Amino acid sequence: MPLSLWLALVGAGVLISFTPGAGAVNTMSNAMTSGWARSIWGILGQQAALLIHIVVVAAGVGVLVAGTPWLFDTIRYAGAAYLVYLGVRQFLTRPGPGVGTDGGAGVPEPVPSMFRRGLLVNLTNPKAIVFFLAFVPQFVRPDRPLAGQYAVLAATVVAIDVLVMWFFFATTARGLGRLTAGESGSRTVNRVFGSLFVGVGVLLAVMH
Incomplete structure (x- = not known):
């Protein structure tokens, strides 16, 4: 992939990752409930x-x-x-006892559960398939070997999204977590992010 095309891919990838969506909500929720470091498992999902x-x-x-x-x-x-x-479940979740390590509130969620939820949040969004259907061809030259181009594209997009999710959305949520520590704060976090999940779900259902 030519350097100029790769730089265009980086720019597009950054803009896409910074666009708020279900993935960002999931990342921030994980960071505030299980801690910044553990939120990486949801991001990897x-x-x-x-x-x-x-x-x-x-x-x-x-x-x-x-x-x-x-x-x-x-x-x-x-x-x-x-x-x-996910939204209803989080909204109804009772606050855990105290504040967990790394800024998380209550008992951290198991790693497999965080990974699985991250996987399903993005996997069940068909608009992502349609988006990539329009996005990917812009950065792939059909007259050149495709495997290497797809590998570079995938590695670039994933690396950018991990950095943005972990060091922007999760870090932002980590800062907010310090302001919402304790049982009352945990209840507020659960209700806010529960509502956000429901809101994103409703938008996904009604938007065409």
């Missing part, structure tokens, strides 16, 4: 989903999803329902 989206688009399956309304809607509503479920 989100990146695994991102890689799956890229593979799906590269394999041409994305065209099928984008061109099949009922399949697209089925995935879209399933993703929206999952986000609403």
